Amino acid sequence: MTTTTRPESSFASTLPGRYYYDPALYALEQERIFSQMWVCVGRAEQLLEPGAYQVVTVGQESVIVVRNRSNELQAFLNVCRHRGARVCTEASGQLKGSIQCRYHAWTYGLDGRLLGAPNVLNDEQFDRTQFGLLSVALTVWEGTIWLNLSDNPSSLDDQLRTTISGRFGSYEPFLRYGVGQLKVGKTITYEVNSNWKLIIENFMECYHCGPMHPELCDLLPGYRNGAVYSDGDSAMLADGVEAFTVTGKASRPHLPGLLPEDLRRYYGIELLPNMLLNLFHDHVLIHTLYPQAPNHTRIVCDWLFDPVVMQDSEFDPMDAVNIFDLVNRQDWEVCQWTQQGMTSKAYKNGGIYVPNERHIRGLCDFVLAKLGE
Numbered sequence: 001m002t003t004t005t006r007p008e009s010s011f012a013s014t015l016p017g018r019y020y021y022d023p024a025l026y027a028l029e030q031e032r033i034f035s036q037m038w039v040c041v042g043r044a045e046q047l048l049e050p051g052a053y054q055v056v057t058v059g060q061e062s063v064i065v066v067r068n069r070s071n072e073l074q075a076f077l078n079v080c081r082h083r084g085a086r087v088c089t090e091a092s093g094q095l096k097g098s099i100q101c102r103y104h105a106w107t108y109g110l111d112g113r114l115l116g117a118p119n120v121l122n123d124e125q126f127d128r129t130q131f132g133l134l135s136v137a138l139t140v141w142e143g144t145i146w147l148n149l150s151d152n153p154s155s156l157d158d159q160l161r162t163t164i165s166g167r168f169g170s171y172e173p174f175l176r177y178g179v180g181q182l183k184v185g186k187t188i189t190y191e192v193n194s195n196w197k198l199i200i201e202n203f204m205e206c207y208h209c210g211p212m213h214p215e216l217c218d219l220l221p222g223y224r225n226g227a228v229y230s231d232g233d234s235a236m237l238a239d240g241v242e243a244f245t246v247t248g249k250a251s252r253p254h255l256p257g258l259l260p261e262d263l264r265r266y267y268g269i270e271l272l273p274n275m276l277l278n279l280f281h282d283h284v285l286i287h288t289l290y291p292q293a294p295n296h297t298r299i300v301c302d303w304l305f306d307p308v309v310m311q312d313s314e315f316d317p318m319d320a321v322n323i324f325d326l327v328n329r330q331d332w333e334v335c336q337w338t339q340q341g342m343t344s345k346a347y348k349n350g351g352i353y354v355p356n357e358r359h360i361r362g363l364c365d366f367v368l369a370k371l372g373e
């Protein structure tokens, strides 16, 4: 008897529609992905002074990220240890040396310790050391803040290094961009009526770039035919194009650590579960995704530049910002169109990834593995 092996199909099936709208599956993702992995919550430089804080939602939790008196960032569950009230009710702000719950005025230090509890602090039956705010693991990586809600966080390096080394061929080319030394020149926040996975899936393929992004394809023509880059390979600026800007002209020098071979490249890379990183020779753009609901994602885009260049009185980030803002808006529109199809019976069993989208199936398999399915 002989057996013949059919070649593996270069097509792949997508997830069924329900993975993009079912509240129960969304809750499971929040529990098994966003409450277990390291999750990016923005740039460390945006919390500059002791007492500066922001409140972020990670998984099902509200978390306070604050710079303490020793100038270190710390994170705490935003839940008062007395009766469970939200401690910080604003999205961000500046604390005056302590964190006070407004309900019964319990007061915590910027390091989370309980410092004051009216009438009971000195009660001999009350051990205040047991009632500090509960800490959340925090790591700063390349200037970005990452939180981990799990009881035993693995290292963030373990989570990121293999992906980065795979994308760049090794870790070294990524390090040359010096992302941790760059500063935010512009931030735009987008509210997108789309599941977080659709946004990442769309970022992972350029099959759509020809029809949807004519301006991008003029600058990076490799994408016109939906090229897929991996293993250190990257999109290259078109002949005659100097930079990824509205005009294609360069208006600032390249990032200081780059080599000649880096200067005409664009790398896009997704760092799961919620960061999309875009590296150009003169700036870096980070998309941070904050899932809000099965069909709603907040996306914060930070355009980063060399701080030395930013001190120049002529510095203007907008030629870089405007082109990717245009690309973003084109992308969010298609993600929203796709979201609208997810609940249809036409998509009950999902759709298909064509050969140059085939790699997106890896994201689906990642999600299924995390959900235990």
Ligand code: FES
Pocket: 080, 081, 082, 083, 084, 085, 101, 102, 103, 104, 105, 106
């Ligand atoms: S719930 Fe916060 S002080 Fe009572």
Ligand SMILES: [Fe+2]
Pocket: 202, 203, 208, 209, 212, 213, 327, 330, 331
């Ligand atoms: Fe796109």
